[in-house]
Amino acid sequence: PAPAPGPAPVPPELPGWRHVRSGKVRDLYEPASAAPGEGDLLVVASDRVSAFDHVLATPVPDKGAVLTALSLWWFERLAEAGLGVPDHVLSAEVGPDDASSGVPADVAGRAVRCRRLAMLPVECVARGYLTGSGLADYRATGAVCGVELPDGLEDGSRLHRPVFTPATKADVGHDENVSFAVVAELLGPDLAERAREVTLRLYALGEEMARERGVLLADTKIELGLPPGVDAASAEAPGALVLADEVLTPDSSRFWDAAAWAPGRAQPSFDKQFVRDWLLSDASGWDRAADAPPPPLPDDVVEATRGRYVEAYERLTGRRWA
Numbered sequence: 063p064a065p066a067p068g069p070a071p072v073p074p075e076l077p078g079w080r081h082v083r084s085g086k087v088r089d090l091y092e093p094a095s096a097a098p099g100e101g102d103l104l105v106v107a108s109d110r111v112s113a114f115d116h117v118l119a120t121p122v123p124d125k126g127a128v129l130t131a132l133s134l135w136w137f138e139r140l141a142e143a144g145l146g147v148p149d150h151v152l153s154a155e156v157g158p159d160d161a162s163s164g165v166p167a168d169v170a171g172r173a174v175r176c177r178r179l180a181m182l183p184v185e186c187v188a189r190g191y192l193t194g195s196g197l198a199d200y201r202a203t204g205a206v207c208g209v210e211l212p213d214g215l216e217d218g219s220r221l222h223r224p225v226f227t228p229a230t231k232a233d234v235g236h237d238e239n240v241s242f243a244v245v246a247e248l249l250g251p252d253l254a255e256r257a258r259e260v261t262l263r264l265y266a267l268g269e270e271m272a273r274e275r276g277v278l279l280a281d282t283k284i285e286l287g288l289p290p291g292v293d294a295a296s297a298e299a300p301g302a303l304v305l306a307d308e309v310l311t312p313d314s315s316r317f318w319d320a321a322a323w324a325p326g327r328a329q330p331s332f333d334k335q336f337v338r339d340w341l342l343s344d345a346s347g348w349d350r351a352a353d354a355p356p357p358p359l360p361d362d363v364v365e366a367t368r369g370r371y372v373e374a375y376e377r378l379t380g381r382r383w384a
């Protein structure tokens with residue numbers, strides 16, 4: 063019999079807000095006073111951790127707050143660096159109980175109030191290094207998303223130039239890597255080209271800033287959207303794109319410690335390696351082959367993982383995590 067699914071994430075009830083949907087590690091809300099599908103959105107980052115496609119039973123304290131602070135810091139850096147695309151952030155400050163502005167006090171520090179957009183039906187991914195599904199596609203076809211790559215690349219190899227490797231969203235299972243031609247069919251050629259340009263420019267800016275701090279940005283996934291009323295097929299759409307979701311966090315990107323980088327094997331994940339190693343060790347007793355829900359994490363693995371999120375924040379932002 064199929065193993066029972068893991069614990070469904072139970073999003074917090076937020077007075078004045080209506081729960082819209084939950085992802086593996088984040089929860090989405092809209093003001094209860096707004097009609098369904100209307101009004102601003104609230105993106106709440108939980109302390110949940112996902113590993114091996116399972117949401118783990120044990121939360122990592124402060125993960126949601128640290129990744130929210132990191133994403134907000136990146137939004138500021140990207141605007142400063144001239145990304146050339148506005149973002150969806152309205153506020154991360156606590157607002158009044160009537161949800162008319164700001165975020166609710168119950169999730170202060172791990173919630174962002176955002177402009178509601180019409181999200182593009184494409185996961186915009188840029189890769190500067192080859193690993194994960196990109197490596198699998200390369201090993202099978204010599205290419206990723208239809209982009210031919212040179213022979214002899216290994217797990218963790220740096221690419222000669224970053225590649226746009228879009229994917230279509232899958233409700234269940236993994237996103238499907240698709241070619242730029244497919245994206246051009248979905249979005250129209252001009253909007254597709256603009257999405258590629260923004261994704262590659264964001265990656266280049268993030269990769270350079272991270273590398274200056276001893277951290278390698280292997281790849282990143284962003285979400286782009288259009289303000290209500292802008293038709294994706296219109297000539298104005300490419301210039302109206304807005305950067306949404308979270309940016310350049312360990313949940314949306316692969317970060318590696320530059321000092322530990324060695325192509326030819328799997329690189330240690332900056333944030334999730336302690337969790338992965340413990341789950342794969344005899345100590346956990348986890349039957350991965352049966353795809354059983356992973357067991358709860360021991361305190362030392364939780365604490366070490368919390369420390370990696372704090373270290374990622376402090377190294378990338380140059381700020382102490384109070």
Ligand SMILES: Nc1ncnc(-c2cnn(Cc3cccc(F)c3)c2)c1Cl
Nearest residue numbers: 084085088089090150176177178179307
């Ligand atoms: N500004 C926006 N406008 C419209 N839609 C979105 C939007 C929808 N879905 N997601 C991803 C997601 C899924 C589950 C939980 C989450 F918190 C976030 C982001 C956004 Cl950010």
